[in-house]
Amino acid sequence: MARFVLRRCGLVLPSLLGLLIITFLLIHAVPSDPAAAMAGDAATPEQIARIRAQYGLDQPMWRQFLVYIAKVVQLDFGESAFSHRPVALDIFQRLPATLELTFCSLVLSIGLGVPLGVVSALKHNAWPDYLLRIFSVMGIAVAAFWFAIMLQLLFAMNLAWLPLRGDLSSTMTRPPAITHFLVLDAVLAGRWDVFGDALRHLVLPSITLGLGGLATIVRFTRAGVLDTLQQDFVFYERAMGYRRMRLIWVFILRNSVTATVTQIGLLFGGLIAGAVVVESIFDWPGIGSYTVNAILTGDKQVMLAVTLLVGAIYAGVNILVDVVHGMLDPRLMDRA
Amino acid sequence: MNPILRKLSRDLPAMLGLFIVVVVLLVALFGPWLAPYPGDASASHLLQRLKPPSEKFPFGTDNLGRDIFSRVILGARGALAISLTVVGVAMLVGVPLGLVAGYRGGWVSETIMRVTDVVLAIPQLVLALALAQLMKPSIESAMLALSLTYWPFFTRIVFAETRRLSSSMFVDALRGVGAGPFRIVFLHILPNALSPVIVRATIGLGFTILVAAVLGFLGMGASPPTPDWGLAIADSRLYLPRAWWYATFPGLAILITVMGFNLLGDGLRDLVDPRLRRSR
């Protein structure tokens, strides 16, 4: 088992290096002067030249790349051209908010998606199935940013049931940052008012972010359950007098878990990408809004770091998925 | 009638998808003749800003007094142009690479597939956004950025199909009668690998419209005054909640169009290979 995990990790390192090379080349091939950006509005050409030398931007590209790699290995991602703060520090402070949001949407997609998928399969070709199928087609086809705005318009602006933006009301004081996960920190500090407020702020962004995944999971669970229902052993078990519901839960779900785990791996990548849009609409203080801000201002250092981070998370999740697969089906481990 | 088409015609959702796709295509082709105010692609009318939907303006007017209904119609052409170009370019790059990697084997195949894997691991949206921004935001940069990140999907599919086919009996037989690799790949393998590619492309068209809309929304795709759906939604945020119509209708246009491609793609996939169940 340990050997399997190690080998999977070993395979990931070259792809991360490749990812680094490709993003570095792509981002640096584009003519745009970070020094001018760093110097600020009122800068003179001399100021810009000085900064270019100071940050080694006048060096040849391969040199800059080697310097960058040497730094990345020490988890130093350089500093933002605008805030002049270390990118690693910003990421460290903002990642928990993104993970919190991603976790909530994942719980939402799976917690709702699996039961709805089962219902859809059981009511095959009846009205709940039709409704759910329409829903799942629309859920994938809808533009998340538009859906978010529609939710804001209805639930935050017109009905005023839920907050419009952010992760906490402006009048709340934040609990001390122990884990940097706001909801956890609130619990640790016993601040139940903050806890409730933070949860309310999570609702709309989680729904937006989770919608695509929810629709996908409904589809896959439905298909999986339908497949299983048609297989011989189910007929056999049913003939043996097992009750239908029990059958479904015991056999069918276990058989579709493998497929769902794969889906979650795929979904996670989508969720992180979706966070870019959702966070910037809801002003969520995570990596996504940080990325959009960096892109809008042309902050190359941050763009590189974020691309790498998302790639690494994606790879990490896929390793995890493989490991879970392996545990569910030990034969796979030998094949890999 | 062709049995495949007959089967498709019995699939109601797929037919709905086909209908939507055909309508969107027609609207894209004949937009300037269908739109009540084709001049509103670029003109502005300061005196009729932000009017709610009425008989004169079925979808209301925007911040510069332009008819949103006309602009939604005119936007179809841009959306389709982007997605057709991106998917086309991605196929042109991805399919040959997949064929070569699948047929040749050895280090060539190894290199191509490694690069493909790496590019697949790059968060597509983030990279596309970054590139589009750095290359000076415009439709062209957006299309290039999306193509650069979309080709690996085709390489993967074609690679798998080619691998499967080139070890099949009939290719062995062809080799036996002395057919050259060029002939085998293009006349025999490619046509057989085409159906999953077409399925992928159909779904990819819808998907690309979505991603392109995100780029437009974040100001990294079409530039004003182009009637772009994503851009319109971005502009509309400044006037919420007052001008709800401004955000609503362009979003519905995206939803319906993408849904059309997805439904059609799903239908085609069920025809080609009922077991094939990939997302997106």
Place this chain on the structure above:
Amino acid sequence: MTSKLTRRQVGGLAAGALVAGALPPSARAADTTTLVSGFQLPQNLDPHQVYDVPMQAMMLNTYDNLYRYQDDPPVIEPWLAESHTVSDDGLTWEFKLRPGIKFHDGSAMTAEDVVYSFQRMLALALGPAGAFLKILKPENVTAPVPLTVRFKLETSYAPFFAAIPSVCIVNPRVVKAHEKDGDWGKTYVASNDAGSGPYKIVSEGYRPLEYLDMEIFDDHFLGWKHNPKPVRKIAGRPTKETSTRVLALVNGTLDWTDGNLPADQVDQINASKVAYVQKDVVMKTFVVRMNNKKAPFDNINVRKAFAHAFNYEGFIKEILAGYATRDPYPQPDTLWGIPKDVKGYDYDLAKAKEYLAKAVAEGAQIKRPIEIHVQSENEQSVQGAQLFQSDLAQIGLNVKVVGNIWSNLTSSTAKPETTPDMWVHWVSTYFVDPENWVGQMYDSQFHGTWKASSWYKNDEVDKLLRKARGLVKQEERAPLYEAATRQIMADCPDVWIYNSMQLQGINKRVKGRRFCTVGQGAEVRWVTLEG
């Protein structure tokens, strides 16, 4: 859904929020010691690294300067310094520091600390340094006697004094304690407090782009006698999205927005019982640049045709709902040094066509598509460009609006070939002096900077501007700027559109605000919260 938010609905919104339990009601109105501020946060908190409008709003509360602008129109007043003297040749400036000034850590401010601050600013060479690098060497800032700071300039430069309020005094004891590899404490000051101002940053009170919490500094050198009931805490909550800002303002969770409220939102806020919109004329000009070195803009008649094709009144009246003043000059019409008798250009498509015909007769090529670059994230620049494009199309010109970002635009202006045909931007008050506008925009020695991106060159204008820069007395400088501006306007290098009016949404409980164009009235020390 309705097209307009009526008064009743706004009340309904607030009530709905209460019923839904958005906040305990007490957290809102009763807390008269905390001001929730919606100003944008600067890119980081170091006033020597960043100098822009959000930084001004922050540093006026956290830091102090030798002199400071107050009120409207802005008057430069003694602040940390009691007084100053300048030698006749304009080269030696001496500032006398007040005794008994304390930093936030309780240590006393000395003249050496001021010297350190200026040297740090020059060494970092960022933000505010642009105004000083050419005329001031670090070793020429000295403290000859306690409480006196002396500057010896390389050349006489009148705007030196106007730029003094842009430099904050930092606490060297705090900065040096956090210095790493001679970085002048750059990383530390970017996220922490090293000031002496009326408010100090609370620990863990800062997250970039998200929030900034400050609390009162009771020992501030000016004391608090002038304001018996000051704000004790400032909760900085920048809100990017307009609809969010407006909603928060109307439901009472935001005490004031920044000054960039779009005109379209004014009615909605004024209709609420909770807040109102404050209008203030600021010194921030809106201009469409033309690249005078690129055809067809190398032809004066083409430039004049463009200047006559912008719908100034329509833009200001309809899109800005009248919240701006038409300013035909290259600098704010409220500033000195303006030839008031010159009329400027008006919207007249017939005239525009005439000039265009003249230009074509002279051989100007006007067929190629002309690009006008805008900052995509800035709605107003996009709208202005679209309006311009629509009118230019009527006189047969093919103009393309191109979205771009600030950092790309400013680097593209380094060379005439890369500078866009046209681009749209504002010129804010970096210091209150004509040098900030005409001086740096039209003196050809600044070619290559974004401010001089029209690549305008006129030897006569160069001479006038350089002479004005070297003199110290305003009454001697004013006629020179007037003459230069007259010539510039005749040459029509750019399209000057308006001087801004800032629109700030303010909760009615906020009293005592003092407005100044530098810092947009963000100085909280005068403010009291009623109720």
